[in-house]
Amino acid sequence: MNQPHSYSSTVTERPEGWNRPAPIESRGERELLEVAMGPHHPSTHGVFRMDLALDGERVVRLKPEFGYLHRNHEKIAEGISYLASMPYTDRLDYTCSMTNNWAYALAVEKLTGQEVPERAEYLRVILGELTRVQNHLSAIGFLIQDMGASGTPLMYAFRQREKILDLFEGLTGARMMVNYMRFGGCRVDASPAWLDEARKVVAGLPAFVDEFEALLRSNEILMARTQGVGVLRPELAVNAGVTGPMLRASGVNYDIRKVDHYGIYDRFNFRVPLGDHGDVYDRFMIRLLEARESIKILEAALKDIPVGPVIDPKAKIRGLRPKPGEAYGRIEAPKGELGFYLISDGGPNPYRYRVRPPSLINLTILEDMCLGHDVADVVLIFGSVDIVLGEVDR
Amino acid sequence: MLGEGILKGLAETARNFFGSYFSAERLTTVEYPEQRIAPFEAARVFPFLVYDGADWQAGLRCVSCQICEKECPPKCIYIEKSKDKKPDALGKPQFYPARFEIDISVCMSCQICVEVCPFESIKMNTEFELSTSDRFGGLLLDREKLARSNQYYHQIHPTEAAAVDARLAADKARADAKAVSAAAAAVAKAASAAAATAGEGA
Amino acid sequence: MKTVEEIKAAIESAIPGAGVEIVPNPSPSGQHSLRLTPDHAVEVANFLRDDAELALDFLSNVTGVDWPDKEISEKVKVTHTVTKTVDGVEQSVEETVEETRKRVEPGYLEAVYHLYSVEKKHGPVILRMRTVNRTDQVELPSLTFVWRSAEFQEREIFDLFGIVFTGHPDLRRILMWEGFKDHPMRRDYVAPDDFEYEPTAHDGVLKRTQAHQAAAGQALEERHQGTGAGA
Numbered sequence: 167m168n169q170p171h172s173y174s175s176t177v178t179e180r181p182e183g184w185n186r187p188a189p190i191e192s193r194g195e196r197e198l199l200e201v202a203m204g205p206h207h208p209s210t211h212g213v214f215r216m217d218l219a220l221d222g223e224r225v226v227r228l229k230p231e232f233g234y235l236h237r238n239h240e241k242i243a244e245g246i247s248y249l250a251s252m253p254y255t256d257r258l259d260y261t262c263s264m265t266n267n268w269a270y271a272l273a274v275e276k277l278t279g280q281e282v283p284e285r286a287e288y289l290r291v292i293l294g295e296l297t298r299v300q301n302h303l304s305a306i307g308f309l310i311q312d313m314g315a316s317g318t319p320l321m322y323a324f325r326q327r328e329k330i331l332d333l334f335e336g337l338t339g340a341r342m343m344v345n346y347m348r349f350g351g352c353r354v355d356a357s358p359a360w361l362d363e364a365r366k367v368v369a370g371l372p373a374f375v376d377e378f379e380a381l382l383r384s385n386e387i388l389m390a391r392t393q394g395v396g397v398l399r400p401e402l403a404v405n406a407g408v409t410g411p412m413l414r415a416s417g418v419n420y421d422i423r424k425v426d427h428y429g430i431y432d433r434f435n436f437r438v439p440l441g442d443h444g445d446v447y448d449r450f451m452i453r454l455l456e457a458r459e460s461i462k463i464l465e466a467a468l469k470d471i472p473v474g475p476v477i478d479p480k481a482k483i484r485g486l487r488p489k490p491g492e493a494y495g496r497i498e499a500p501k502g503e504l505g506f507y508l509i510s511d512g513g514p515n516p517y518r519y520r521v522r523p524p525s526l527i528n529l530t531i532l533e534d535m536c537l538g539h540d541v542a543d544v545v546l547i548f549g550s551v552d553i554v555l556g557e558v559d560r
Numbered sequence: 561m562l563g564e565g566i567l568k569g570l571a572e573t574a575r576n577f578f579g580s581y582f583s584a585e586r587l588t589t590v591e592y593p594e595q596r597i598a599p600f601e602a603a604r605v606f607p608f609l610v611y612d613g614a615d616w617q618a619g620l621r622c623v624s625c626q627i628c629e630k631e632c633p634p635k636c637i638y639i640e641k642s643k644d645k646k647p648d649a650l651g652k653p654q655f656y657p658a659r660f661e662i663d664i665s666v667c668m669s670c671q672i673c674v675e676v677c678p679f680e681s682i683k684m685n686t687e688f689e690l691s692t693s694d695r696f697g698g699l700l701l702d703r704e705k706l707a708r709s710n711q712y713y714h715q716i717h718p719t720e721a722a723a724v725d726a727r728l729a730a731d732k733a734r735a736d737a738k739a740v741s742a743a744a745a746a747v748a749k750a751a752s753a754a755a756a757t758a759g760e761g762a
Numbered sequence: 763m764k765t766v767e768e769i770k771a772a773i774e775s776a777i778p779g780a781g782v783e784i785v786p787n788p789s790p791s792g793q794h795s796l797r798l799t800p801d802h803a804v805e806v807a808n809f810l811r812d813d814a815e816l817a818l819d820f821l822s823n824v825t826g827v828d829w830p831d832k833e834i835s836e837k838v839k840v841t842h843t844v845t846k847t848v849d850g851v852e853q854s855v856e857e858t859v860e861e862t863r864k865r866v867e868p869g870y871l872e873a874v875y876h877l878y879s880v881e882k883k884h885g886p887v888i889l890r891m892r893t894v895n896r897t898d899q900v901e902l903p904s905l906t907f908v909w910r911s912a913e914f915q916e917r918e919i920f921d922l923f924g925i926v927f928t929g930h931p932d933l934r935r936i937l938m939w940e941g942f943k944d945h946p947m948r949r950d951y952v953a954p955d956d957f958e959y960e961p962t963a964h965d966g967v968l969k970r971t972q973a974h975q976a977a978a979g980q981a982l983e984e985r986h987q988g989t990g991a992g993a
Contacts, residue, residue, distance in 0.1 A: 233937035233938060241947055245966075246633055247631070250633035252672075253633055256670075276790070277789050318573060322576065325586075336600050336601075338602065339602040340603075340669065343668070343670070345670045353675070380568055380569075381572040384564065384568060385566055385569050386565050404819050404820055406913075407822060407912075408911075420820075489789060490788055492787055492791070492793065494793060494823065494888070495791075496822070505823055507825050518827045526914055559937060635964045635965075635967070636962050637962060638961065638962035659985070666962065
């Protein structure tokens with residue numbers, strides 16, 4: 167069972183290196199050094215292991231190994247009701263719980279045909295974009311920390327993140343595990359005082375992003391270490407199911423907010439930044455530019471939010487029994503395409519509950535990107551994928 | 561010039577560092593536990609049971625309907641219904657929980673129990689300094705440890721508690737009005753029955 | 763984008779004998795799927811990816827589903843010829859009796875693929891493949907060489923459900939550790955026994971706790987007596 171199986175003769179042969187990495191010959195007769203990087207490692211963003219085979223400093227083979235944080239989320243969801251799964255979705259990508267909640271609520275709303283009132287859609291956009299801003303700034307901060315900057319830019323990003331988490335706590339009661347979206351809207355309404363506080367926070371963000379960019383963008387060390395490193399070709403990215411900032415850094419124009427037209431994103435005027443080279447520097451810059459676009463959306467949404475109910479009064483929250491059927495709902499989460507696939511058999515619990523984790527699927531081509539690079543580059547390439555183990559392992 | 565980017569970066573760091581002496585915006589460290597941040601009103605940590613009045617056993621609002629137990633995602637609530645009944649705030653005899661235990665090592669503070677409770681009896685507390693060295697029994701809160709007065713609820717969540725009190729007062733007013741009209745109807749019926757028997761007798 | 767029927771027609775005209783079935787989806791989402799036969803699956807997948815109009819170049823999600831054996835009882839009217847004595851004369855009489863017949867509909871494992879197109883910005887197109895049964899015939903062709911994103915997801919389905927994807931370049935466990943036996947996401951999976959301390963046990967956990975305490979010779983805690991208080 168554990169042996170790799172041989173090719174079937176009906177498989178179309180693709181040229182070497184197309185969707186499998188071309189093997190790299192080692193230089194000379196030196197033995198390969200096999201190192202396990204992780205799971206206890208400061209740069210692996212969680213409990214994650216990479217089995218590296220090194221020729222000196224050069225990576226010849228890289229096998230990612232995870233499952234250390236596997237908490238059986240999909241099976242737990244089969245045993246509890248739809249509402250009770252909502253707090254568990256917070257804990258998938260634990261840095262972005264608002265978007266996890268939104269993706270799950272969207273999938274259930276697709277399954278039941280539930281509609282969402284306008285104010286709730288605006289609140290979802292505001293909270294989703296706040297989540298995106300804090301995720302992208304922290305991701306850049308972690309990347310810089312992995313480069314050796316000892317946490318200073320990370321702490322600057324966290325300063326802004328604290329303001330956003332304070333907003334979440336004022337609205338939902340918890341900083342990170344928010345449990346806020348419901349099937350048919352949001353759990354609790356935002357008071358005018360909260361909206362004013364949110365406007366203040368958003369007003370302070372552009373200045374910070376400018377400062378952050380000035381700190382980092384033309385830093386020679388950063389440019390030397392990230393430009394040309396970990397290049398991902400667009401055809402390979404699409405074929406490997408990569409989504410999110412990583413896909414757009416390779417130049418592919420695919421943002422689910424623009425493609426699926428979910429929620430009310432069509433009302434907002436925002437651009438989708440694309441990268442030219444697909445290297446680590448592009449991914450880092452794309453996140454910065456996307457944070458700016460998110461701030462534009464936030465300013466517009468906070469200005470235009472209408473009054474009204476935040477949840478459809480006819481929505482069934484407790485004791486929801488969707489009719490038999492299935493639905494796949496996806497959103498553009500900060501890390502990529504987060505999708506939920508639900509199969510209902512008419513009972514109070516889902517028959518099959520599947521999370522499509524962007525972090526796991528973005529790791530498919532980690533080996534391709536790292537081959538031929540040094541170990542130090544592996545840290546950066548891995549950091550630029552921006553994963554959260556809660557999502558990879560569920 | 562080579563190194564210009566690094567110097568620009570260092571200038572930003574210097575601005576943040578020296579700025580932290582002058583602006584609170586840049587100095588964000590709170591030296592806990594000597595300094596504390598005021599908690600948010602909406603903050604939630606672990607649940608507690610509300611009781612009205614002075615006696616926690618007599619005034620406990622929970623009627624042991626067990627809806628929170630069923631809806632709790634990690635199933636951390638354990639309730640045993642009583643065999644007898646006691647009168648509640650509206651005077652109706654209701655069951656009460658003989659045992660109500662929450663295992664806070666399992667509770668994930670999702671607050672679904674609060675959302676589904678129809679009797680406004682379980683609410684979220686904000687105490688978080690609950691470390692104990694007994695990791696089994698010490699983290700299993702029983703009925704007595706969970707019970708807190710309504711005044712305490714007003715202290716930690718003033719707006720929410722005021723809204724709950726208003727709702728309960730409205731319910732009580734409606735129940736009282738119904739009782740008054742039912743009593744009036746009963747009196748009228750008795751009077752008409754007496755008149756009918758008197759009429760028959762005559 | 764084409765509807766499911768049009769896609770089925772396009773596949774069948776390009777690959778005759780492909781054996782594609784439409785599986786309707788009764789929910790309001792309207793996401794109907796196409797069931798493929800394992801023999802032609804790779805050909806159909808290549809066609810869907812390379813077709814100029816469909817251009818389904820992006821495999822978003824691969825899911826495994828376990829459908830266990832179903833026991834179905836049906837009431838069937840059966841007519842027998844019975845020899846009976848009527849009025850002292852032996853006769854062959856036809857009797858119609860209603861019998862309850864039980865049969866087991868065999869279960870299967872299923873792999874569901876959600877496809878989108880990055881080039882044309884449409885989707886989803888949903889493909890399904892079913893194994894023959896859940897015990898010994900659990901092979902399905904791997905679509906990793908058509909869409910690379912299936913690589914880790916098919917490994918996960920192998921790990922958690924037990925579907926063996928023939929043609930997969932590196933089929934081994936991904937979330938569970940190597941050397942783990944059994945497939946955890948199957949409906950009949952029994953978790954190992956670690957139910958020593960369960961103060962707030964309900965339903966299934968309560969049953970396992972009672973069994974554990976009985977087996978360990980522990981005195982049953984008073985809260986765990988009975989058949990699931992507060993279930």
